[in-house]
Amino acid sequence: MDLLKQRILQEGIVLDGNILKVDSFINHQIDPILADEIGREFYKRFKDMKIDKILTIETSGIAFALFTAYHFKAPLVFAKKYPGKNISDEIYSSRVYSYTKQKEYTISVSCRYISSGDRILLIDDFLANGQAILGLIDIAKQAGASVLGAGIAIEKGFQPGGKILRNQGIRLESLVAIESFNDKKIIFREEEK
Amino acid sequence: MDLLKQRILQEGIVLDGNILKVDSFINHQIDPILADEIGREFYKRFKDMKIDKILTIETSGIAFALFTAYHFKAPLVFAKKYPGKNISDEIYSSRVYSYTKQKEYTISVSCRYISSGDRILLIDDFLANGQAILGLIDIAKQAGASVLGAGIAIEKGFQPGGKILRNQGIRLESLVAIESFNDKKIIFREEEK
Numbered sequence: 433m434d435l436l437k438q439r440i441l442q443e444g445i446v447l448d449g450n451i452l453k454v455d456s457f458i459n460h461q462i463d464p465i466l467a468d469e470i471g472r473e474f475y476k477r478f479k480d481m482k483i484d485k486i487l488t489i490e491t492s493g494i495a496f497a498l499f500t501a502y503h504f505k506a507p508l509v510f511a512k513k514y515p516g517k518n519i520s521d522e523i524y525s526s527r528v529y530s531y532t533k534q535k536e537y538t539i540s541v542s543c544r545y546i547s548s549g550d551r552i553l554l555i556d557d558f559l560a561n562g563q564a565i566l567g568l569i570d571i572a573k574q575a576g577a578s579v580l581g582a583g584i585a586i587e588k589g590f591q592p593g594g595k596i597l598r599n600q601g602i603r604l605e606s607l608v609a610i611e612s613f614n615d616k617k618i619i620f621r622e623e624e625k
Numbered sequence: 626m627d628l629l630k631q632r633i634l635q636e637g638i639v640l641d642g643n644i645l646k647v648d649s650f651i652n653h654q655i656d657p658i659l660a661d662e663i664g665r666e667f668y669k670r671f672k673d674m675k676i677d678k679i680l681t682i683e684t685s686g687i688a689f690a691l692f693t694a695y696h697f698k699a700p701l702v703f704a705k706k707y708p709g710k711n712i713s714d715e716i717y718s719s720r721v722y723s724y725t726k727q728k729e730y731t732i733s734v735s736c737r738y739i740s741s742g743d744r745i746l747l748i749d750d751f752l753a754n755g756q757a758i759l760g761l762i763d764i765a766k767q768a769g770a771s772v773l774g775a776g777i778a779i780e781k782g783f784q785p786g787g788k789i790l791r792n793q794g795i796r797l798e799s800l801v802a803i804e805s806f807n808d809k810k811i812i813f814r815e816e817e818k
Contacts, residue, residue: 461702461738464695491683491703498688502657509654510684514707545654 433473433607436585437620439466440608446616450560450588451532458557458585462495470607471499474555474583477605481580483553485509485546487572489539489564496585497555504553509546511539511568524574528567531560539567541575548576559584559606562593569602581605589621626666626800629778630813632659633801639809643753643781644725651750651778655688663800664692667748667776670798674773676746678702678739680765682732682757689778690748697746702739704732704761717767721760724753732760734768741769752777752799755786762795774798782814 445453457463474496483504488497489511501508515523525540546552554568565582572579579602587594587606597604609621638646650656667689679701681690687703694701708716718733739745747761758775765772772795780787780799790797802814 455735456737457700460705460735461700462691462694463700464691465698467691468695491687491707494684494687495691495701498655498657498660498691501655502661505658507650507654507656508688512653514684542648542653544649 433470435466435469436608439463440586440618444618446613446618449532450591450613452558452586452588452610452613452618454586458495459492464495467495468499468502470496470585471501471503473607474500474553474605475503478553478581478583479504481553482551483580484551485553485577486555487511487541487546487552487568488555489513489568492558493556496557496583500553500555500583507545509541511541511571513537513539515540524571526567526570526574528563529561530563539564539571541571543575546572546575546577550575550577552577552579554579554582555584556582557585559587559593559597559604560591562596565593565597565602569600583607586610626663628659628662629801632656633779633811637811639806639811642725643784643806645751645779645781645803645806645811647779651688652685657688660688661692661695663689663778664694664696666800667693667746667798668696671746671774671776672697674746675744676773677744678746678770679748680704680734680739680745680761681748682706682761685751686749689750689776693746693748693776700738702734704734704764706730706732708733717764719760719763719767721756722754723756732757732764734764736768739765739768739770743768743770745770745772747772747775748777749775750778752780752786752790752797753784755789758786758790758795762793776800779803 486501521542523540581603587609589609679694714735716733774796780802782802
C-alpha cells in the first residue's frame, strides 16, 4: 500500500532493537484519513468473505480495526490488556509474550462478545513475532469461532510471525512488509501480497 | 441524541456504584456505525470552531474521537494511560484520580503532538467527576494550547464533572445526560444542550 509506505518513509523512525516508531500517525497521534484508507483496503482484500466480527487488541489496533469494521458494517471487539474492575462477565483469555516489552501479559474477551460459529477477521497494526495474533486465535478457538484471516498494517518480514501464521494456514494480508532495517534505513519487501 | 439514548435503554446495564455498563457497543464491543454517527454529531456541534486537533484518553475514548477527527479532517491524539517502553520523547503529564477504580493514575502526551497555539477539542465517552477531562485540560495548558470545547457521549448529570467544567467556562456538549439511576432504571435529563 503505497500511501502507507510513503508515510513510513517520511515519518517512521527506526530505533534500536528493530523498533519502528510510527507514533506520529499510528501509535499516539492518528491520522484518521489514513486510518480510513487502511480500513477500506482491508475491506477490499477480505470482502469476498462473510465476516461477522472484527477482533483486535487495545490500544494501537483499534483505529484500523474500527474503520475496517465500519466498511464491513460489522461490530468490532477489542481484546483487553488492562481489564477494568467492572468486567464481571465470564471471559476467554490467553497469555501473550511481548518480545518488545520482554514480558508476558494476559488478553481477554468477554464470552458475551464472541460466539460459537462467528466468522472473525483479525486486524492489528504490527506483526513481528505473531504472539498477539496467536493469542487472538486462541481466544477465537475457545469460543468455537473461526478466524478467516488476519489483516496487518505493517509486517516485520524479518521476524517469524508472518511465517508462523502462513504455516498455520491463516490467510494473512499485510499492507506493507519490511524486509530489513539496514543501518536504520527502511527496506520494504518487494511484493507484499 | 436519540439514537444513543435508545441504545443505552436497550443494552445498558446499571451496576452498583452508579456504573453504567455499555460494553456491548462502547467499551469492549464497538458499533462502528453508531461511533460514526456520534463523531458526526460532535462535528456538527463544534464545526463553527477551527479545530486543529482532537484529544482523548485511551482506550474507550478513541472510537468516538477517531470519527470526530475524521469529520474534522484533523489528527487525533490519545493521551496514554499505559506508557510503552519506546516513548523516549519529552512528555506532558498529569495525575488523574479515578473514582470508579479508586486510584490515581498518570496520563501523558508526547510534547511532539501538542503545540503552543493548537486549538483543541476534547472527546470522551463518559463524564462523571470530570477528572480525566481536567487532566487533559492541564496537559493542553502545559503545552500552551487552547481547549475550545469538550464533547462527551454520556454525561452522568448527577455527578459533579459537568458543573465543574461549565463553571470553568468550558463549552461542554453532552450527547446524552443521565439524571439518575432510579432503582437501576435509567432516567435521562430532559434537554441536553
